[in-house]
Amino acid sequence: MVSEDMTQMESPRIDSGKIAEVSHGLERSVVERRDKVFSVSDLRVAYGGNIALQDVNLDVHKNTVTAFIGPSGCGKSTFIRCFNRMNDLIPGAKVSGTVLYHGEDLYGRDVDEVEIRRRIGMVFQKPNPFPKSIYDNIAFGPRVLGMDGSMDERVEGSLRQAALWEEVKDRLKDGALGLSGGQQQRLCIARALAVEPEVILMDEPASALDPISTTRIEDLMHELKRNYTIIIVTHNMQQAARVADMTAFFSVLVDEDGAGRRGILVEYDSTTKIFTTPSDKRTEDYVTGRFG
Amino acid sequence: MTSLASTAPSIAADKPRRLWRNRIFMWAMLFCMFVAFGTLVVLLVDTFITGWPAVTKQLLTGLPSTVPAEAGARPAILATLYLGALVLLFSVPIGVLTAIYLEEYANHERWWNRLIEVNIQNLAAVPAIVYGILGLAFIVRGIGVGRVVLAGGLILTLVVLPTVVVSSREAIRAVPDTIRQGAFALGATKWQVVWRQVLPASIPGIATGSILALSRAVGETAPLIMVGAITYVAFNPTLLGPYTALPVQIYNWTRQPSADFQVLAAAGAIVLLVIVLSMNAVAIFLRNRYRRQW
Numbered sequence: 001m002v003s004e005d006m007t008q009m010e011s012p013r014i015d016s017g018k019i020a021e022v023s024h025g026l027e028r029s030v031v032e033r034r035d036k037v038f039s040v041s042d043l044r045v046a047y048g049g050n051i052a053l054q055d056v057n058l059d060v061h062k063n064t065v066t067a068f069i070g071p072s073g074c075g076k077s078t079f080i081r082c083f084n085r086m087n088d089l090i091p092g093a094k095v096s097g098t099v100l101y102h103g104e105d106l107y108g109r110d111v112d113e114v115e116i117r118r119r120i121g122m123v124f125q126k127p128n129p130f131p132k133s134i135y136d137n138i139a140f141g142p143r144v145l146g147m148d149g150s151m152d153e154r155v156e157g158s159l160r161q162a163a164l165w166e167e168v169k170d171r172l173k174d175g176a177l178g179l180s181g182g183q184q185q186r187l188c189i190a191r192a193l194a195v196e197p198e199v200i201l202m203d204e205p206a207s208a209l210d211p212i213s214t215t216r217i218e219d220l221m222h223e224l225k226r227n228y229t230i231i232i233v234t235h236n237m238q239q240a241a242r243v244a245d246m247t248a249f250f251s252v253l254v255d256e257d258g259a260g261r262r263g264i265l266v267e268y269d270s271t272t273k274i275f276t277t278p279s280d281k282r283t284e285d286y287v288t289g290r291f292g
Numbered sequence: 293m294t295s296l297a298s299t300a301p302s303i304a305a306d307k308p309r310r311l312w313r314n315r316i317f318m319w320a321m322l323f324c325m326f327v328a329f330g331t332l333v334v335l336l337v338d339t340f341i342t343g344w345p346a347v348t349k350q351l352l353t354g355l356p357s358t359v360p361a362e363a364g365a366r367p368a369i370l371a372t373l374y375l376g377a378l379v380l381l382f383s384v385p386i387g388v389l390t391a392i393y394l395e396e397y398a399n400h401e402r403w404w405n406r407l408i409e410v411n412i413q414n415l416a417a418v419p420a421i422v423y424g425i426l427g428l429a430f431i432v433r434g435i436g437v438g439r440v441v442l443a444g445g446l447i448l449t450l451v452v453l454p455t456v457v458v459s460s461r462e463a464i465r466a467v468p469d470t471i472r473q474g475a476f477a478l479g480a481t482k483w484q485v486v487w488r489q490v491l492p493a494s495i496p497g498i499a500t501g502s503i504l505a506l507s508r509a510v511g512e513t514a515p516l517i518m519v520g521a522i523t524y525v526a527f528n529p530t531l532l533g534p535y536t537a538l539p540v541q542i543y544n545w546t547r548q549p550s551a552d553f554q555v556l557a558a559a560g561a562i563v564l565l566v567i568v569l570s571m572n573a574v575a576i577f578l579r580n581r582y583r584r585q586w
Contacts, residue, residue: 118479128470141478
């Protein structure tokens with residue numbers, strides 16, 4: 001009786017496509033005509049022998065926003081950290097399979113992970129500005145990489161791109177920890193842009209922010225898409241629907257004995273398709289709110 | 293109003309047992325605090341009453357003498373300052389670099405790193421006299437440095453090094469991992485992350501710990517007696533010359549039969565207290581000034 005009511009409540013939503021407004025998404029055919037930035041095949045990540053994520057195959061295309069969604073523990077954050085080799089920093093983490101970046105193996109023997117992290121920037125779940133001035137936060141990356149050119153211009157340009165310049169231009173020497181949460185997160189985005197990356201990875205960038213700050217970050221993603229390739233992990237389906245062109249749905253696979261839990265990629269398609277006519281039942285259950 | 297009060301149960305206290313217990317424990321804790329703090333106050337007040345008249349220019353700038361009225365502690369005070377400077381010079385770089393290695397580089401899965409970690413904690417608990425014996429055998433006689441200020445500085449460095457390492461490690465550990473990740477994600481190398489982010493962020497904690505360790509070193513007597521901080525030095529100490537230190541000087545004055553020397557000892561204790569407490573004040577100032585909210 002109860003379950004029937006639930007279905008009745010939810011089925012009209014899926015029929016009318018109103019689970020979430022898919023506002024900016026590109027068609028899959030349009031996305032796939034663009035250059036492949038990443039090409040992931042048979043990826044598996046294990047932490048100290050426990051498999052966290054397995055059998056992932058997907059391509060990420062240039063100047064698009066790709067979202068990873070799924071319930072907690074599905075390995076989406078683990079996955080995004082494979083693209084800039086942040087998993088290397090975790091003792092016992094082992095990545096197998098291939099991640100090609102413009103055709104080059106990211107995990108190849110001669111690869112310089114420092115150069116990877118310059119080209120593939122990252123914004124974290126919780127804003128993590130350095131305990132320094134706003135200016136020095138932006139300047140840190142260019143300085144450690146020994147980049148040339150006027151630092152003042154670089155700082156201003158990065159802050160403008162992150163839509164923060166007008167708010168902080170008169171207090172660049174003030175401590176970054178004095179900014180609000182939303183401003184701190186935009187500062188972290190500006191900091192990532194300052195080293196001229198090609199890709200920006202965002203691991204739940206708005207989960208610690210209020211709705212207004214979240215909207216600003218989302219608007220920013222639409223802007224940045226023109227010049228950068230963006231990959232975002234989010235637990236917020238509406239957010240994925242609002243910002244992403246392509247969406248990958250991850251789920252948790254529990255072993256028969258119930259002991260092991262590992263993340264798997266269930267479905268990867270255009271955001272419109274994932275949110276309106278998903279091919280997999282598990283995706284449908286998740287995006288309609290019946291699971292997770 | 294009255295009708296409301298009459299329906300509700302009275303809130304007048306009839307002192308049930310748990311309320312009494314509440315009070316008894318508060319008084320017991322207050323008493324313990326007074327025992328601890330009161331003893332200290334009595335000692336300080338007694339020292340000040342006895343010694344204050346003898347804290348004179350003569351004491352601060354004069355040379356030791358067998359005549360109490362002419363005795364001063366200039367060589368001892370200077371040697372104590374030299375020792376403090378040497379301890380800072382040796383223990384801070386060695387201690388901080390050790391702490392950085394253990395926190396940022398050491399693989400904690402490896403048995404030798406775990407062995408070192410456990411033993412640094414143990415070393416901090418080793419009595420200072422043991423370091424004195426060690427210093428006598430290896431530094432004074434072994435490598436033949438002799439009974440000089442430098443040897444005293446090295447031995448006091450050994451005494452406080454574990455404390456510096458432990459407090460620096462705590463300061464480094466208090467830097468959130470998100471800062472390291474943020475720096476790595478921008479393409480910084482390990483060294484750049486440590487040198488430009490972790491170390492600057494942990495300097496207040498490191499400075500506080502180092503100064504507190506230093507004030508402990510300055511007050512140590514036992515290891516210095518062991519390695520021959522001799523008691524009668526009628527000249528300014530040099531790095532490679534014989535010396536005495538303020539605590540040793542105080543100790544020797546207390547052993548003199550004349551009551552006037554007891555007064556001098558109390559006065560010397562006041563000088564030592566002022567040195568140590570001002571170091572602690574600097575440490576507290578640094579801690580409060582640079583305390584960070586993450």
